[in-house]
Amino acid sequence: LAKTTQPISMDSYEGQEVNITCSHNNIATNDYITWYQQFPSQGPRFIIQGYKTKVTNEVASLFIPADRKSSTLSLPRVSLSDTAVYYCLVGDIVRAAGNKLTFGGGTRVLVKP
Amino acid sequence: DAGVIQSPRHEVTEMGQEVTLRCKPISGHDYLFWYRQTMMRGLELLIYFNNNVPIDDSGMPEDRFSAKMPNASFSTLKIQPSEPRDSAVYFCASSFDSTPGLGEQYFGPGTRLTVT
Numbered sequence: 695l696a697k698t699t700q701p702i703s704m705d706s707y708e709g710q711e712v713n714i715t716c717s718h719n720n721i722a723t724n725d726y727i728t729w730y731q732q733f734p735s736q737g738p739r740f741i742i743q744g745y746k747t748k749v750t751n752e753v754a755s756l757f758i759p760a761d762r763k764s765s766t767l768s769l770p771r772v773s774l775s776d777t778a779v780y781y782c783l784v785g786d787i788v789r790a791a792g793n794k795l796t797f798g799g800g801t802r803v804l805v806k807p
Numbered sequence: 808d809a810g811v812i813q814s815p816r817h818e819v820t821e822m823g824q825e826v827t828l829r830c831k832p833i834s835g836h837d838y839l840f841w842y843r844q845t846m847m848r849g850l851e852l853l854i855y856f857n858n859n860v861p862i863d864d865s866g867m868p869e870d871r872f873s874a875k876m877p878n879a880s881f882s883t884l885k886i887q888p889s890e891p892r893d894s895a896v897y898f899c900a901s902s903f904d905s906t907p908g909l910g911e912q913y914f915g916p917g918t919r920l921t922v923t
Contacts, residue, residue, distance in 0.1 A: 725908065726907055726908020726909060727908075728908055728909045728910075730912075732850075735917075736914075736916065736917075737811075737898045737900065737914025737915055737916060737917055738850065738898075738900075738912075738914050739914065740911040740912060740913070743907075743908055743909070743910075743911065745907075745908070781850070783909050785908065785909050786907070786908055786909065787838070787902075787908065787909055787910055797842075797849055797850035797851075799849055800849075
């Protein structure tokens, strides 16, 4: 699985857009980019997954440049309830075997009123 | 669907005791994952199954840990004997087989294990 690097923490205010960039320089051809959100005392929750260009769903957008060595999760108009830890994962379930899939430290996003 | 169900939600045991954690995945999901989360090591994959067959257990910390999936609706993670360093939150997750990449995994609420 590709090693990922993302900021440890970010602060924002209600109504603002939050963009979290994840670096994954050694991404492989078959790898997808997946983002999860985790609230305290809960299991992670899937947000979005993409392979290239842009993916959008009802909660977020994922921007992936042509070289795929990074990706940016965009959360539009955040609210206090978006305060959570956000994890970037890069890989493929078939190739995950033996690669010790780890979510890492993630990015702690704090949304202030 | 009720989502992924884990039991117990909290477990406190003494060192040396056997601990069994249980998981019921979402009906129809083909993959089942066991994770462990600690402050020091983050969220780590311990083992995962595909169609009830263990695919990769390289994340299992040592022989004291074992996992089984006797059928599509039930899995257990057992620690015998337990040690204080096993204290953590253990999550079970499941997903569809056809999902690409790492897939959309649905996590359970977790079991908080404390070994004294």
